[in-house]
Amino acid sequence: MTAIVAQPLQAESNRKIEESKQRMKDSAFDYQPIDDDERGLWLQMDEEERSIKLSKFLVKDPALNEYVRKVLCKTVGELNCQATRIYIMRTPHFNASMAPNGMMIVWTGLLLRSRNEAELASVLGHEFSHFENLHSIQSFRDIRAKTDAMAWISVIAGSAGSLASLGLLGLVFDFSRDMEREADILALDHLVDGGYDPMASSAIWEQLRAEMDATAAERKVRSRKDKNDGFFSTHPNTGDRMEYLRDAASKKDREGKSLGADEYRAALLSWWPRLIDDQIKLNDFGATEFLLGKLADDGWTPELLYARGELYRARGKDDDFQKAVEFYRQSIASGAQFSENWRGLGLSLLRSGVKEEGQAALRDYVTRQPDAPDKAIISMMAGGN
Amino acid sequence: MCRGSYVMKHFGFGLFAATLLVAVPAQAQFFFEMGAEKSATKDGFVLPDDRAARVIVFRPDVNVGEQTTGGLNEPNADWTKEARTALNAALENELKSRSGEMKLMPDLAGEEAVLIDEYTRLFKAVANAAISHKLFSGDRLPTKKDAFDWTMGPGAAKLGDLGGGDYGLFFYTYDSYGSVGRKAVQAVGLLIGVGVSSGVHIGYAGLVDLKTGELVWINADVKMGGDVRDSEGAEKRISQLLEDFPSSGGRGKKVGAK
Numbered sequence: 150m151t152a153i154v155a156q157p158l159q160a161e162s163n164r165k166i167e168e169s170k171q172r173m174k175d176s177a178f179d180y181q182p183i184d185d186d187e188r189g190l191w192l193q194m195d196e197e198e199r200s201i202k203l204s205k206f207l208v209k210d211p212a213l214n215e216y217v218r219k220v221l222c223k224t225v226g227e228l229n230c231q232a233t234r235i236y237i238m239r240t241p242h243f244n245a246s247m248a249p250n251g252m253m254i255v256w257t258g259l260l261l262r263s264r265n266e267a268e269l270a271s272v273l274g275h276e277f278s279h280f281e282n283l284h285s286i287q288s289f290r291d292i293r294a295k296t297d298a299m300a301w302i303s304v305i306a307g308s309a310g311s312l313a314s315l316g317l318l319g320l321v322f323d324f325s326r327d328m329e330r331e332a333d334i335l336a337l338d339h340l341v342d343g344g345y346d347p348m349a350s351s352a353i354w355e356q357l358r359a360e361m362d363a364t365a366a367e368r369k370v371r372s373r374k375d376k377n378d379g380f381f382s383t384h385p386n387t388g389d390r391m392e393y394l395r396d397a398a399s400k401k402d403r404e405g406k407s408l409g410a411d412e413y414r415a416a417l418l419s420w421w422p423r424l425i426d427d428q429i430k431l432n433d434f435g436a437t438e439f440l441l442g443k444l445a446d447d448g449w450t451p452e453l454l455y456a457r458g459e460l461y462r463a464r465g466k467d468d469d470f471q472k473a474v475e476f477y478r479q480s481i482a483s484g485a486q487f488s489e490n491w492r493g494l495g496l497s498l499l500r501s502g503v504k505e506e507g508q509a510a511l512r513d514y515v516t517r518q519p520d521a522p523d524k525a526i527i528s529m530m531a532g533g534n
Numbered sequence: 535m536c537r538g539s540y541v542m543k544h545f546g547f548g549l550f551a552a553t554l555l556v557a558v559p560a561q562a563q564f565f566f567e568m569g570a571e572k573s574a575t576k577d578g579f580v581l582p583d584d585r586a587a588r589v590i591v592f593r594p595d596v597n598v599g600e601q602t603t604g605g606l607n608e609p610n611a612d613w614t615k616e617a618r619t620a621l622n623a624a625l626e627n628e629l630k631s632r633s634g635e636m637k638l639m640p641d642l643a644g645e646e647a648v649l650i651d652e653y654t655r656l657f658k659a660v661a662n663a664a665i666s667h668k669l670f671s672g673d674r675l676p677t678k679k680d681a682f683d684w685t686m687g688p689g690a691a692k693l694g695d696l697g698g699g700d701y702g703l704f705f706y707t708y709d710s711y712g713s714v715g716r717k718a719v720q721a722v723g724l725l726i727g728v729g730v731s732s733g734v735h736i737g738y739a740g741l742v743d744l745k746t747g748e749l750v751w752i753n754a755d756v757k758m759g760g761d762v763r764d765s766e767g768a769e770k771r772i773s774q775l776l777e778d779f780p781s782s783g784g785r786g787k788k789v790g791a792k
Binding site: 185186188189190191192193200203205289292293295296297298299300301303304305307 | 599602603604605606608609610611612614615647648651715716719722723726728730
């Protein structure tokens with residue numbers, strides 16, 4: 150029954166979407182929703198955006214925002230990127246999202262895990278693809294149509310219809326996965342147009358999966374990299390994504406495309422300490438050690454050594470404090486000037502039972518940073534005033 | 535609805551499916567409540583009788599949409615905007631008649647905007663607690679049986695300074711008008727003997743004493759009347775929301791028909 154009714158409705162629905170996609174292609178910046186349902190969604194997201202703007206987790210650093218915007222514009226084009234408003238949220242998890250009204254949210258955990266500009270670009274491009282292909286309103290209309298049918302089935306067929314209902318619900322998630330796949334693939338063209346190596350989109354999944362393995366190894370449990378929500382999965386399995394992206398990317402023109410590793414590192418330099426600090430506080434030793442190791446591919450910088458010290462000191466098992474002392478010392482020896490090194494060194498020495506030297510290092514910290522927020526407690530531990 | 539996060543690491547994701555089937559906000563579970571409307575006032579609280587109470591109205595949480603055949607809410611931009619305007623106008627009149635002086639909290643920026651947003655969210659949490667744990671049965675807390683003592687804390691006084699008032703009024707309305715399809719399913723269901731609800735109209739209003747931050751009055755209704763999209767309906771809705779609004783000491787309650 151639903152199939153007969155659905156055919157002409159589906160055709161009309163397709164026509165409307167194609168029309169909207171064309172308007173979006175003409176000018177993403179000028180695009181305004183026309184249909185009632187789409188305008189309703191935009192209104193809801195506008196309300197959400199009001200709150201996001203006031204969030205305490207919003208990262209306001211102009212330089213970082215400018216950089217992320219620059220990468221987006223390079224990927225999707227200057228005109229297109231004007232339609233987007235980027236909000237960087239400070240949370241150490243890997244994710245980004247896109248709302249139908251042009252609001253894009255990027256989590257700082259993503260910034261920590263991207264190793265180069267191309268990888269960041271692949272995520273930003275994927276999110277933008279959702280926007281320019283009107284996935285939100287398509288998704289809403291799809292869910293609406295299917296739940297409409299489910300309501301009829303449940304009333305008319307009663308319990309006998311529950312399997313059919315479940316089938317329809319499954320199709321909703323199918324559709325969601327299809328759209329995610331579509332966004333993944335369409336983003337590859339954006340990457341190539343922006344001069345980026347499309348293989349980066351697969352590499353980022355490879356790394357994430359390896360990170361999840363590292364987490365599991367340290368905790369001595371099974372890796373969760375292939376765990377998904379089964380029937381309710383809205384995204385394809387990460388292993389599948391990694392593979393079909395690798396496959397699709399290999400067929401693109403990769404000649405002369407760059408990864409932008411140096412530019413990326415330079416842009417994120419001032420943020421590493423904060424991002425790593427957030428990451429350490431997740432108490433996921435395996436993942437953090439893995440990430441630091443990846444970041445240190447071209448050598449252990451003073452910042453990375455300091456971070457490793459913080460990581461080991463945070464875990465504090467067995468001989469972690471002694472190891473931490475070593476890392477802090479190495480960081481100082483390679484020229485690091487930031488005072489936190491001496492704080493970490495002092496605290497680790499104290500926890501290792503080396504009192505005098507520990508207290509001396511803490512005093513060093515207070516001297517180097519007289520306006521430190523934790524001055525009072527550190528001074529007390531240093532045995533002084 | 536936010537399309538596309540890059541990876542949805544959601545725990546308890548089965549809830550997503552549940553929301554597709556029962557796509558109304560949490561408050562609507564009070565659907566099956568015998569008493570659709572409940573209110574509570576702090577013991578002995580009255581508004582001052584020597585002057586008009588200066589009531590700051592915070593940006594109302596107004597949502598108007600259409601309920602699809604399947605029970606989803608499809609937000610409607612025009613209806614929501616119309617309702618917001620109509621409700622604000624009706625509120626101003628209603629408060630005047632209750633010897634209250636209404637001021638809308640202005641749209642501020644920067645740190646002040648952050649503060650207002652924080653307290654608005656806090657109010658939502660407090661109101662929901664009062665509604666869940668005192669007003670309606672099902673999850674009542676024994677310690678709240680005779681007590682009505684929720685507070686947003688003394689920090690709320692800052693809001694009083696920002697808006698120039700003594701009391702803060704927050705209100706929330708959610709309307710999802712049953713679509714033609716929804717009503718059709720309901721009709722067919724009725725014939726067969728299957729109950730299908732149509733339309734969701736819920737709302738609550740709360741009054742906070744900004745000097746102390748205490749919630750002094752709350753009124754919640756899960757079957758609100760009045761079509762909020764026009765001025766007459768909005769007046770009826772506000773009238774219902776402000777039912778049992780605290781009277782001023784010495785004077786009786788508002789006289790006159792609703």
